[in-house]
Structure formats: C-alpha cells, structure tokens
Amino acid sequence: MIWQDYLSNTVQATKHSGIRRFFDIASTMDDVISLGIGEPDFVTPWSIRESCVYGLERGYTSYTSNKGMFELRHAITHMYEKKFNVKYNPETDAIVTVGVSEAVDLAMRAVINPGDEVLIPEPCYVSYAACATLAGGKAVAVPTSFANEFKVTPEDLEKYVTNKTKVLLIGYPNNPTGTVLEKNELLALADFAKKHDLIVMSDEIYGDLTYGDKEHVCFSSLPDMQERTILLNGFSKAYAMTGWRLGYALAPEPVIDAMNKIHQYSMICAPITAQIAGLEAIRNGEKHMKKMVAEYDRRRRLIYEGFTSMGLKCFEPKGAFYIFPNISSTGLTSEEFAEQLLMRQHVAVIPGTAFGKCGEGFIRASYATSVDNISAALARIKNFVEHL
Numbered sequence: 001m002i003w004q005d006y007l008s009n010t011v012q013a014t015k016h017s018g019i020r021r022f023f024d025i026a027s028t029m030d031d032v033i034s035l036g037i038g039e040p041d042f043v044t045p046w047s048i049r050e051s052c053v054y055g056l057e058r059g060y061t062s063y064t065s066n067k068g069m070f071e072l073r074h075a076i077t078h079m080y081e082k083k084f085n086v087k088y089n090p091e092t093d094a095i096v097t098v099g100v101s102e103a104v105d106l107a108m109r110a111v112i113n114p115g116d117e118v119l120i121p122e123p124c125y126v127s128y129a130a131c132a133t134l135a136g137g138k139a140v141a142v143p144t145s146f147a148n149e150f151k152v153t154p155e156d157l158e159k160y161v162t163n164k165t166k167v168l169l170i171g172y173p174n175n176p177t178g179t180v181l182e183k184n185e186l187l188a189l190a191d192f193a194k195k196h197d198l199i200v201m202s203d204e205i206y207g208d209l210t211y212g213d214k215e216h217v218c219f220s221s222l223p224d225m226q227e228r229t230i231l232l233n234g235f236s237k238a239y240a241m242t243g244w245r246l247g248y249a250l251a252p253e254p255v256i257d258a259m260n261k262i263h264q265y266s267m268i269c270a271p272i273t274a275q276i277a278g279l280e281a282i283r284n285g286e287k288h289m290k291k292m293v294a295e296y297d298r299r300r301r302l303i304y305e306g307f308t309s310m311g312l313k314c315f316e317p318k319g320a321f322y323i324f325p326n327i328s329s330t331g332l333t334s335e336e337f338a339e340q341l342l343m344r345q346h347v348a349v350i351p352g353t354a355f356g357k358c359g360e361g362f363i364r365a366s367y368a369t370s371v372d373n374i375s376a377a378l379a380r381i382k383n384f385v386e387h388l
C-alpha cells in the first residue's frame with residue numbers, strides 16, 4: 001500500500017513546521033545552546049503543581065463538562081472583567097481548550113466555509129495558516145516590515161482584503177518579533193474589521209508578557225469589538241505551563257457553542273488535572289508570574305544590547321520572549337545563517353522564514369533561557385558573524 005496516495009489533499013498540502021527541522025538537527029549535537037525554543041525555561045510554580053497533586057489525592061480523575069469546569073470558566077471571565085473591564089458570561093461565552101493551539105483550530109473550524117479567506121499578518125506563529133487551511137479556508141499572508149517594527153496597519157490589510165475575506169487573525173504581543181501594538185494602532189485595526197465586517201481572532205497568549213511601560217490591551221475591550229472578536233488565550237507562557245496543555249476562548253455564545261460542538265467529539269474536555277492547576281494559577285499565580293516576567297525583562301535587555309552591539313540591527317522587543325534581529329548584512333539567507341550558526345557554533349536559532357516569507361533576512365532568538373546561556377550564545381554568535 002502506498003500511503004501517500006491515501007492521505008487527504010489538505011494534509012498533503014500542509015507543510016511541517018519550519019521550527020521542528022532545527023530542533024531535530026540540534027538534538028543530534030552536543031553542547032548546543034538553544035535560543036530556538038519558544039517555551040519558558042521555568043518549571044510551573046510549585047503551588048500550581050501542588051494543587052494538581054491535591055486534586056489527584058482527592059480523586060479528581062474524571063471528565064469535566066465539555067466547556068471546562070465551571071469554576072475555571074468563572075475565574076477566567078472574572079479575571080477579564082477585573083483586568084480589562086470586559087464582561088463575558090462564564091456559562092455561555094467561555095470554553096476551556098487543550099492549549100491555545102486547540103482554540104485556534106476550533107475557532108477556524110467553527111466559522112470557516114470552503115474558500116473563505118483569512119487575513120494573517122506575517123511574520124506570525126506557525127499554526128495560523130495551517131489551521132485556516134485545514135479548516136478549508138484560504139490563508140492570505142499580509143506581509144509587514146522591519147521599518148514599521150512588523151506592525152500591521154489597515155493600509156497593509158486593504159491590499160489583501162476581498163469579498164471572500166471573513167477573518168482577521170492577529171497575535172500581539174507577537175511571536176516571533178516581540179512587537180506590541182499601541183492602543184491607537186489596535187483601534188485602527190478595529191475600524192478596519194468593522195468596515196469590512198470581519199471576525200477578529202486575537203491570540204493574546206503573550207498578553208501578560210509585556211515590558212517597560214507597555215500595558216497589554218485586550219482586543220475585545222475596544223469599543224464595539226467584543227461582538228466580533230474570538231479571544232484566544234492560555235496558561236502555557238505566562239505560568240510556565242506548556243506541558244499541561246491548557247487554553248481557552250472567550251467569544252459570543254453562538255461561536256462558543258459552535259466550537260464546543262467540535263470539541264465535544266474530538267477532545268471531550270481539557271484534562272481535569274490541568275484545569276485544577278489552571279484555577280490555582282488564576283487565583284494565586286500572579287506573584288509567581290510577575291517574578292518570571294521580571295526575569296524575562298532582564299534577559300530581554302541583555303539580548304537586545306548583545307545583538308545591537310555586534311552590528312545586527314533589531315528593534316527593542318516590547319512583549320513575549322523573542323527578539324528578531326536583521327541578519328541580512330551578513331549576506332546569508334535566514335536558513336543559511338541558522339544552519340551555519342548551528343553547525344559552526346552550536347547555537348540554535350530559528351530562521352525568520354519559518355514565520356512567513358517576509359521573515360527572510362531575520363532570525364528569531366528566544367530569551368526564555370538563562371542569562372548565562374544568553375551571554376554564552378551571544379559570544380558565539382559574535383564570533384560567527386565576525387568570521388564569515
């Protein structure tokens with residue numbers, strides 16, 4: 001049997017993530033310093049882990065309601081009301097998912113009909129285009145530029161909007177660039193969405209990771225936006241909980257109901273162990289999160305200073321835990337730079353092209369690793385650049 005002939009066309013048209021390839025190479029080598037990985041280097045704070053242990057001791061091992069434990073949904077919606085003054089009904093407007101990854105997938109499948117177009121500003125997280133395509137839609141990449149710190153504008157979007165456009169998918173603070181949009185810039189996107197009657201999917205997984213004077217603005221808190229926004233968020237990054245697989249979506253009732261229709265037949269529910277831990281994270285995790293954010297901030301300043309002082313241009317990232325230096329002055333492509341840096345200096349970074357074509361000429365370096373690792377990696381990168 002030749003399996004290739006039996007696989008679905010949509011799957012065959014879907015590429016493997018450009019990130020994995022570099023991890024696969026790096027995993028065969030000794031002494032690699034990785035600035036490649038997009039996950040906190042912290043262990044989940046103990047009180048969060050402990051709540052899960054207690055939960056298991058008390059015998060919490062069952063399915064939960066499809067949309068997730070009511071207490072958790074309530075804690076999430078309450079947090080949004082407190083932080084952003086935006087009101088969601090925990091009964092009808094919230095669903096707990098298996099990470100933001102599942103939430104993106106469900107959101108797409110809930111609204112996309114064959115041929116519907118999804119505007120996706122690039123560079124962006126690798127799953128967006130794949131989820132749009134797997135749902136039967138057409139992912140339309142909207143390039144952004146270094147000159148504008150990779151901030152998407154209505155003018156950029158106007159060039160790509162058609163009468164088939166149904167969704168605008170944004171993710172700020174951004175992976176891979178660290179870009180944060182100001183409130184007035186988000187308001188301009190809100191006007192664009194209203195003008196073209198679009199659904200906005202807003203992935204705010206890095207919303208708690210902003211630095212300096214940057215305060216996260218929740219997209220659905222903007223005037224008239226709650227009714228057209230599917231807000232996606234989760235616990236992986238802010239609470240160092242990547243392995244727990246816990247996220248959620250907040251949106252008007254018909255959307256949550258549609259997402260739940262799919263979720264009840266695919267996942268049934270997110271793991272109860274993760275949900276118990278998520279509840280503790282929201283109730284008592286903020287102090288731990290703030291400590292981690294302060295540490296990321298320290299590393300952010302170190303890595304920004306390191307790249308700029310070796311002559312690689314970059315703008316100061318204001319959110320998430322990535323920096324996106326311009327390596328075009330080296331004469332190498334992003335892929336060549338990442339591959340040669342890995343082979344010669346044993347430092348792993350991700351080529352910017354993994355996040356979209358306009359990532360050519362850039363690399364993504366993550367500073368979710370120790371100060372010692374960052375300092376050693378910067379010394380190796382400097383050496384690499386000086387000896388090209």
Ligand code: PLP
Pocket residue numbers: 038098099100101102125171175203205234235236242245246247
């Ligand atoms: N969205 C963005 C922007 C991400 O960077 C990631 C992970 O790197 C995800 C979603 C996936 O998050 P989760 O672990 O909640 O599935």
